[in-house]
Amino acid sequence: MPIAKSFRAIGHRSVNAVWRIGLATRFFLLTLRYSGNGFRRFHLIIKELFSTGVMSLIIIVVAGLFVGMVLGLQGYETLKRYGSESALGVMVALGLVRELGPVVAALLFASRAGSAMTAEIGLMKATEQISAMEMMAVNPIARIVAPRFWAGVISMPLLAALFSAVGVFGGYFVGVVQIGVDEGSFWSQMQAAVDFREDILNGVIKSFVFGTAVTVIALFEGYDAPPTAEGVSGATTRTVVTSSLAILMLDFVLTAMMFGGK
Amino acid sequence: MERTTLDLWVGIFVVAGIAALVMLAMKVGNLSTYNVSETYQVHAYFTNIGGLKPKASIKSAGVLVGRVTGITLDTQRYEAKVTMSLDKRYQFPKDTFANILTSGLLGEQYIGLMPGGDEEMLKDGEQLKKTQSAVVLEDLIGKFLYNKAAEPAK
Numbered sequence: 524m525p526i527a528k529s530f531r532a533i534g535h536r537s538v539n540a541v542w543r544i545g546l547a548t549r550f551f552l553l554t555l556r557y558s559g560n561g562f563r564r565f566h567l568i569i570k571e572l573f574s575t576g577v578m579s580l581i582i583i584v585v586a587g588l589f590v591g592m593v594l595g596l597q598g599y600e601t602l603k604r605y606g607s608e609s610a611l612g613v614m615v616a617l618g619l620v621r622e623l624g625p626v627v628a629a630l631l632f633a634s635r636a637g638s639a640m641t642a643e644i645g646l647m648k649a650t651e652q653i654s655a656m657e658m659m660a661v662n663p664i665a666r667i668v669a670p671r672f673w674a675g676v677i678s679m680p681l682l683a684a685l686f687s688a689v690g691v692f693g694g695y696f697v698g699v700v701q702i703g704v705d706e707g708s709f710w711s712q713m714q715a716a717v718d719f720r721e722d723i724l725n726g727v728i729k730s731f732v733f734g735t736a737v738t739v740i741a742l743f744e745g746y747d748a749p750p751t752a753e754g755v756s757g758a759t760t761r762t763v764v765t766s767s768l769a770i771l772m773l774d775f776v777l778t779a780m781m782f783g784g785k
Numbered sequence: 786m787e788r789t790t791l792d793l794w795v796g797i798f799v800v801a802g803i804a805a806l807v808m809l810a811m812k813v814g815n816l817s818t819y820n821v822s823e824t825y826q827v828h829a830y831f832t833n834i835g836g837l838k839p840k841a842s843i844k845s846a847g848v849l850v851g852r853v854t855g856i857t858l859d860t861q862r863y864e865a866k867v868t869m870s871l872d873k874r875y876q877f878p879k880d881t882f883a884n885i886l887t888s889g890l891l892g893e894q895y896i897g898l899m900p901g902g903d904e905e906m907l908k909d910g911e912q913l914k915k916t917q918s919a920v921v922l923e924d925l926i927g928k929f930l931y932n933k934a935a936e937p938a939k
């Protein structure tokens with residue numbers, strides 16, 4: 524009976540998915556619990572900050588610059604129709620600070636740093652380094668997972684802020700320097716419209732949440748990967764797919780909470 | 786503790802991130818424009834404020850002199866009470882006229898102050914007596930249609 528078989532497969536997949544969510548939650552709580560040790564050995568976090576934060580700098584800065592330039596160009600084309608090119612600064616800044624900065628930076632972070640984290644931990648598992656640590660009574664969550672988690676959580680808001688800041692200059696370059704929108708109104712309207720608490724702090728909160736989600740997903744997928752070459756490659760793919768979807772869904776929820784219904 | 790080049794890079798990263806946040810707060814956001822100078826509070830009643838919002842600018846002769854700090858409905862008079870904080874450097878006569886104006890055709894609304902000729906100046910907590918409400922487009926169109934209908938057919 525192929526129909527019964529496919530139903531059974533759907534049920535099996537659903538139960539498996541719920542199981543994994545429970546496992547991931549327990550993993551997250553364990554990470555938080557053993558974080559104390561990670562903070563005592565701060566050099567571990569510094570090392571991970573280098574490989575997640577510093578190594579993502581170039582992609583974030585370049586992407587931010589071009590996203591800002593595109594926003595400047597597209598915004599100008601649209602605003603010109605209503606004769607309000609002077610509001611270009613508002614559009615570029617609000618678009619970046621509220622949405623594009625946190626979201627695009629998090630997507631780039633997931634594919635640049637998240638996939639690397641998963642592959643690294645998955646390979647450690649495949650080569651039985653994690654089992655070896657457990658044999659030596661070293662807690663692998665405290666030694667490997669927690670520093671990476673905190674490095675991701677710390678670096679994500681900084682990367683998103685950099686993305687937005689560089690993007691604003693990209694928009695400035697295209698809008699003011701190239702097209703010739705009035706510089707004074709570009710900055711002054713931007714400052715009048717962007718609120719520190721409402722827009723910038725909410726953007727920082729967003730990127731903090733995204734950073735937590737991406738690193739937890741990446742670390743869990745790595746830790747849970749089947750210890751084979753195929754398993755690690757599958758886990759890496761799943762990290763990018765799951766964390767990208769999680770970012771976009773969380774973004775909707777957070778945006779509805781922060782800016783919606785007013 | 787040993788210094789490594791890794792620490793330097795992480796330091797550069799953290800400093801760049803924080804600098805970006807500060808730049809966003811100061812240059813993009815309006816954190817730097819808060820409370821730069823001393824202010825005094827005045828209020829005014831309007832029958833209709835249209836689309837005026839808190840933090841809208843208050844201008845006199847086109848110069849920014851303050852910001853709207855609060856908008857509430859006074860249930861005694863059923864009029865909008867708009868409180869504004871004005872820069873201490875700019876003093877206005879008691880009979881100053883407050884208009885709600887619009888910048889550009891679709892721009893945001895602001896309050897324009899037209900100084901009167903009174904000898905005495907406005908003090909903290911006082912009221913601007915002469916006001917003119919916002920022009921509401923629907924009312925304007927309604928009046929126009931009403932006048933058109935009232936005209937004798939030619």
